[in-house]
Amino acid sequence: MAEDIAIVAFAQTPCYRKYNDSEPSMILGLVNQIVEEVEIDRHEIDFTIAGSCDYLTGRAFAFIANVDGYGAWPPVYESHVEMDGAWALFEAFVRLQMGDIDSALIVSSGKSSPGAPREIFPLQTDPYVGAPLGLDPVSVAGLQARALLDSGKATERDFAEVVSRSRRDGLSNPFAQVAKDVSVDTLLKEPYYCSPLRKHDLPPISDGASAMLIARGKRARELCERPVWIRGIDHRIESHHLGLRDLTDSPSTRIAARNLGLDAGSLDVAELCVRYSPEEIVLRQALALGDGTRINPSGGPLCGHPVMTSGLTRVGEVARRIRNGEAARGLGHATSGPALQQNLLCVLEGDA
Amino acid sequence: MLAAKHAYPRRWPESTKRGTGPDKILPPPVADSSLLSQQGVVIMAEFPISFTLEYPYTRTLGPVIGPFLTALRDGRILGIRCGDRVLCPPMEFDPDTGETLRPDLVEVGPSGTVENWTWVAEPSRKHPFQEPFAFAQVKLDGADTTMTHAVKAVGQAAMSTGMRVRAQFREERTGSIGDVYFVPEDDARDQSIAPGEGEVEISTHLISLTYDDTLYPHAARYAQGLLDGKFIGQRISGDKIAIPGKGYDALARVMLTEADDVELATTGTVLSYTVLTPVKYRGQTETEPYLSATIILDGAGQSLTQQDIRNIPLDEFRVGMRLRAIFKPAAERRVDDVDNDWMYPSIGDVVERWEPTGEPDVALDELPESM
Numbered sequence: 001m002a003e004d005i006a007i008v009a010f011a012q013t014p015c016y017r018k019y020n021d022s023e024p025s026m027i028l029g030l031v032n033q034i035v036e037e038v039e040i041d042r043h044e045i046d047f048t049i050a051g052s053c054d055y056l057t058g059r060a061f062a063f064i065a066n067v068d069g070y071g072a073w074p075p076v077y078e079s080h081v082e083m084d085g086a087w088a089l090f091e092a093f094v095r096l097q098m099g100d101i102d103s104a105l106i107v108s109s110g111k112s113s114p115g116a117p118r119e120i121f122p123l124q125t126d127p128y129v130g131a132p133l134g135l136d137p138v139s140v141a142g143l144q145a146r147a148l149l150d151s152g153k154a155t156e157r158d159f160a161e162v163v164s165r166s167r168r169d170g171l172s173n174p175f176a177q178v179a180k181d182v183s184v185d186t187l188l189k190e191p192y193y194c195s196p197l198r199k200h201d202l203p204p205i206s207d208g209a210s211a212m213l214i215a216r217g218k219r220a221r222e223l224c225e226r227p228v229w230i231r232g233i234d235h236r237i238e239s240h241h242l243g244l245r246d247l248t249d250s251p252s253t254r255i256a257a258r259n260l261g262l263d264a265g266s267l268d269v270a271e272l273c274v275r276y277s278p279e280e281i282v283l284r285q286a287l288a289l290g291d292g293t294r295i296n297p298s299g300g301p302l303c304g305h306p307v308m309t310s311g312l313t314r315v316g317e318v319a320r321r322i323r324n325g326e327a328a329r330g331l332g333h334a335t336s337g338p339a340l341q342q343n344l345l346c347v348l349e350g351d352a
Numbered sequence: 353m354l355a356a357k358h359a360y361p362r363r364w365p366e367s368t369k370r371g372t373g374p375d376k377i378l379p380p381p382v383a384d385s386s387l388l389s390q391q392g393v394v395i396m397a398e399f400p401i402s403f404t405l406e407y408p409y410t411r412t413l414g415p416v417i418g419p420f421l422t423a424l425r426d427g428r429i430l431g432i433r434c435g436d437r438v439l440c441p442p443m444e445f446d447p448d449t450g451e452t453l454r455p456d457l458v459e460v461g462p463s464g465t466v467e468n469w470t471w472v473a474e475p476s477r478k479h480p481f482q483e484p485f486a487f488a489q490v491k492l493d494g495a496d497t498t499m500t501h502a503v504k505a506v507g508q509a510a511m512s513t514g515m516r517v518r519a520q521f522r523e524e525r526t527g528s529i530g531d532v533y534f535v536p537e538d539d540a541r542d543q544s545i546a547p548g549e550g551e552v553e554i555s556t557h558l559i560s561l562t563y564d565d566t567l568y569p570h571a572a573r574y575a576q577g578l579l580d581g582k583f584i585g586q587r588i589s590g591d592k593i594a595i596p597g598k599g600y601d602a603l604a605r606v607m608l609t610e611a612d613d614v615e616l617a618t619t620g621t622v623l624s625y626t627v628l629t630p631v632k633y634r635g636q637t638e639t640e641p642y643l644s645a646t647i648i649l650d651g652a653g654q655s656l657t658q659q660d661i662r663n664i665p666l667d668e669f670r671v672g673m674r675l676r677a678i679f680k681p682a683a684e685r686r687v688d689d690v691d692n693d694w695m696y697p698s699i700g701d702v703v704e705r706w707e708p709t710g711e712p713d714v715a716l717d718e719l720p721e722s723m
Contacts, residue, residue, distance in 0.1 A: 021568045022692065025600045025607060032605055042605075058405040058563040059693055068602040114565040118476045123559060127409070128417050129441045129529045132557055134478025135500060139487045142470025143500070150468065150513050195471040195508055243439075243489060243498035244447050247468070 005096050006220035006227030007348070008103075009034045010316035012210035015177035015304025018113040019207035023052070023062065026209035027069025027107050034105070034213050038223045042071055045213070046101035048078040049092050051085035051108040052308050055120050070107055084108060084273075085210060085312030086334030086344050092214060093233050102219035109209035110308035117205060117307070124337055126240050138202060140242065140338035141276035142194035147247040149196055154281045156196055160187040162277040163200050163302060170299030177304035178204045201277040208306030210313045228319040228348050232260035235334075235344035242339070250286040253333075253343040257287055260347055267293045268327035271314035273335045274300045282340060283333065293331075297321065311335065315346045322350040399567035399575050401691060407559040413552065415455045416444045422552040425527040427545025429461040429519060431495045440495035441529075462519035463537060464492035464499075471508040480530055486511050490534055492519075503534045510536055521545055527552030568692050570599035573613055575687040578702045581679040583616040583649055592653030592723065598694050617650040621714045622673040623722060627666055643669055647706065648720050655722040656699060663705045672713035675706040 011030040013019070019026065027050075035042050048070050054062045063080050070076065079095075081087050085108020092104035118136045125135050148154040161184050170179030182200075190198040213223070220227040236252035236259075238245050257264075270293050274280040280295065289295065296302075298317045301310045311334020318330035327350075334344040413421060416432060420442050423430045431440030433456040439447070440460050446453055469488035475481055480502040488511075489498035504520075505511055518540035525531040525548070567575055570586060574596045577584030586597025589604045593614050600607050625645040630638035643661035648654070661669065679685065679702055687700035714720075 020566060021599055024598070024602075028600055028602075028605055029607070055561070057565075058403065058561055061695070065693070065695060068598070068600070071602065071605060073603060114563040115561060116476070119478050119561055122478060127411060127557060128413070128421070128555060130500070132529050133480055133487075133500075133502065134476055135487065136476060136478075139470055139472055140500075142472070143468050143487060143489060146470055146513070147468050191473075192471065192508070193473055195473070197470070239447055241441070241443070241447070241497070242500045243441075 003097060003099065004217040004220075004229055005093055005214055006217070006229045007212055007316070007319040008215050008220050008224040008227055009037050009213040010210070010319050011037075012175055012309070012313050012316060013208045014175040015204070015206040015208045015306055016113075017177060017205065017207070019111060022065070023057070023109045023111055023209070024066050024069035027066055027109055027211065030209055030211040031070045031105065031107065034211055038213060040223065043074060045103050045105045046077065047092060047095055047104040048076050049080065049088040049095075049104065049106055050078070051081045051083050051088040051106075051312065052110060053082055055115070055123065056117075056307060057111050057114050066107070066109060069109070070105060084308050084310065084334050084336055085212075086315060086332070086346070087235065087311075087336075089212065089214070089312060089315060089346070090233055090235060090344060093230060096214065096216055103213065103215040103223070106212045106214065106312060107209070108211070108309040108312040110306045111207040112205045112307050113207050121338075130240070135338075137275075137338045138194050138197070141202070141278065142197045143242065144247040144276070144282070144339040145196045145201070145278040148278050148281060151248045153248050153285065154278065156188060157184060158281055159197070159201055159277040160184040162274065162280045163187055166274070166277075166296055166299045166302040167200075169297055170303030173298045173303060175208075175304060176299050177206055179299060179303050197276065197278075203275045203301045203305035204303075206304050206306040208304065208309050210309045210316055212312060212316055212319075226323045226350065228322045228350055231347040231349050232262075233344070233346045234259045235342065237337070237342040240337070240341065245339070247339055248282065250282050250340050250343060253283060253286040253340070253345065256343055256345045260345060262287070262331070262345065262347060264288045265290060265292060266329050267331050269294045269297060269318055269321050269330040270333065271296055271298060271317045271330070272300060272333045273311050273314050274302060275305055275310070275335070277302065279335070279340055287331070294327075311344060315348070318348050322348055399572045399687070399690075400564065401567060402562065402564045404560060404562045406561075409557045409559060411555050411557070413555055414444060416442050416453070416457070418551060418553050419455065419457055421527040421529070421555065423459075424521075424529070424531040425525045425552055426547040427521045427543065428459055429492060429532065430457040431460040431492070432457055437496040438494060439497050440492050441499050458494065460494040461492035464490045464495070464517055464534075466503065466511070466513060466515045466517055467491050467498050468513060469503065469511050471511060480533055484508075488517070488534065490517055501529075501532070501534055503536070505536055505539070528555060565692065567690065568599055569610075570597050570608065570613075571690065571692050573610060575690045575700065577615070578687050578690065578700045579682070579685050581682065581685070581702070583618065583652075583677075583699070585614050585616050585652055585654075586612045587614050588612075588653070590653070593651055594654050594723070595649065595652050595656070596694060596697050614651075616652050618677045618679075619709055620647045620649040620652070620656075620675055620677075621719065622646070622669070622671050622675060623648050623655050623719060624671060625661070625669060641666060645669070645706070646722075647675060648722050653721070653723050659703070659706060661706055664708065670713060672716060672719060674709040674711040674713065676709050677703045678705050678707050680704045
């Protein structure tokens with residue numbers, strides 16, 4: 001049985017179309033915010049781990065510069081994943097299970113504004129038969145959308161409903177980059193971009209960062225009044241060959257949910273890393289989420305998608321809602337790769 | 353500690369109405385539905401910077417992808433037997449069990465059925481076509497899995513799930529996945545492909561990505577200073593002056609502003625140097641040995657590295673020597689290589705030469721400290 005580990009603080013920057021300053025400067029502000037909130041000395045943090053991607057800004061070893069943001073003096077015990085911060089959270093969670101340290105800081109940051117994401121992300125695909133074609137996540141999302149339509153599992157109106165609801169919810173999220181009250185009918189009049197997807201089915205290009213402090217049981221209670229407990233965290237991946245996947249389903253999500261013993265009916269809230277509107281439909285079905293679960297009250301990545309932070313921010317958004325009493329139990333989801341290739345689930349709960 | 357006004361907000365911001373959460377250092381979010389546009393936060397673009405990152409990848413292909421790409425070069429498409437299935441594109445392993453597959457390759461296609469497609473209205477520079485086209489999952493005749501590839505069709509209306517397409521091979525083939533593309537069967541033309549020589553065993557893939565950014569505010573002020581013939585640093589912890597500044601103080605953990613900018617002297621002291629003796633290599637333009645010096649400006653907490661010295665004889669150069677920067681005429685100063693990346697700082701091309709001031713040398717045990 002895993003030891004109880006809780007989220008004790010979470011902070012995020014707004015999502016920007018372009019943040020005209022450095023990635024470390026974003027991180028520095030968030031780490032300060034967390035340290036001040038929990039009233040500890042930064043040196044009391046036992047372990048730090050960051051998630052970021054050098055390709056986004058095109059800077060070799062950009063993740064080294066980011067160390068400035070969480071501070072390397074006195075020397076810190078740190079690690080890095082070239083993945084969304086949610087996977088850094090996973091590593092931190094595993095690291096705390098060893099029992100010799102009590103707290104971990106997770107940092108995630110990404111600036112997509114200087115580069116061309118549609119040209120960068122094909123590099124995630126197979127280097128022989130995918131990347132040389134420039135096979136990009138937007139096009140693959142278009143394929144996923146078409147597969148859903150052809151299978152009868154969704155309609156274009158379903159996609160538009162996800163967008164309309166998400167962008168409206170974004171209006172109450174101070175960190176949202178794109179938020180608007182727009183009707184489904186209006187959305188459906190827009191031209192196709194990667195048919196059957198329209199531009200509004202895509203996430204904005206964003207810069208941003210988020211950070212989280214987690215701690216083991218006793219330490220968590222010392223650090224905050226309302227720890228949010230991580231009841232389970234798991235991630236699974238599918239083939240890198242689209243031809244071997246059923247794009248209308250997410251077996252990796254279902255396996256992760258099964259491993260966690262997830263009872264979808266018990267979830268008050270789920271923050272899903274929906275980058276393209278069809279992904280929400282796939283995830284709802286794979287997780288068997290019902291009407292009792294509020295999905296993406298923050299608006300989700302459709303309202304702001306700083307790559308490498310969107311997953312950690314989903315977990316943080318759920319924690320925030322449990323902490324302020326809006327929800328008792330929730331699910332944070334993160335994803336990586338085209339068309340939900342890899343999925344991470346994190347179940348959170350407040351004190352009973 | 354510097355003034356707390358630079359610090360970020362103290363509290364975990366609650367989800368309240370727009371614009372009230374973040375500190376004012378961070379500009380407020382902007383409602384904008386034109387997602388891929390440049391709309392959004394207005395930024396100063398006085399110093400645009402652009403660079404291209406390139407990694408030329410060379411990969412060996414192995415016993416399955418090698419023959420697959422060799423066949424593409426020769427106008428044929430191969431799949432691999434995996435139990436009672438044929439996988440195309442072929443893989444080295446059974447995707448269900450991970451078992452190594454015997455390279456039992458069979459020809460598939462050249463026609464197939466579109467199982468799934470999307471119309472790419474605005475292709476990227478990396479796509480196989482620069483005019484609108486479809487990405488499709490094509491199940492080639494004789495294969496049991498789909499290959500994701502490009503279909504060139506007159507328009508979206510020409511595409512449908514279940515339609516028949518046929519492979520077309522490009523005139524110039526290199527043994528890569530881009531040697532082939534697909535067209536609606538009715539548009540296909542017969543091709544006579546002469547096989548190439550030898551096996552394709554290596555693939556080359558040049559990753560070339562262009563980035564467009566602007567100098568961050570503190571870097572822009574530093575660059576403007578250089579153009580004005582000034583060295584602008586930023587005051588940080590321990591009353592030190594960083595040059596160039598980072599826009600924040602990593603030790604005090606505060607953001608810095610224009611108020612923290614400090615103009616440094618144009619005089620300094622040699623902390624270290626090396627003599628570079630040019631060796632011949634492709635692109636080498638140097639012929640004579642020259643000096644590369646590390647110089648700390650008076651008052652600075654951080655040295656300027658890799659300052660070329662051409663005007664002082666090698667045997668007269670010394671650690672501790674006092675130098676003054678003589679700037680180029682204003683019209684000739686360039687800051688093209690000044691960048692946001694402080695790990696490899698540059699002072700641009702603004703200094704004509706470092707000239708001895710004639711002052712006595714600084715004793716070795718009295719040299720200033722450099723961060």
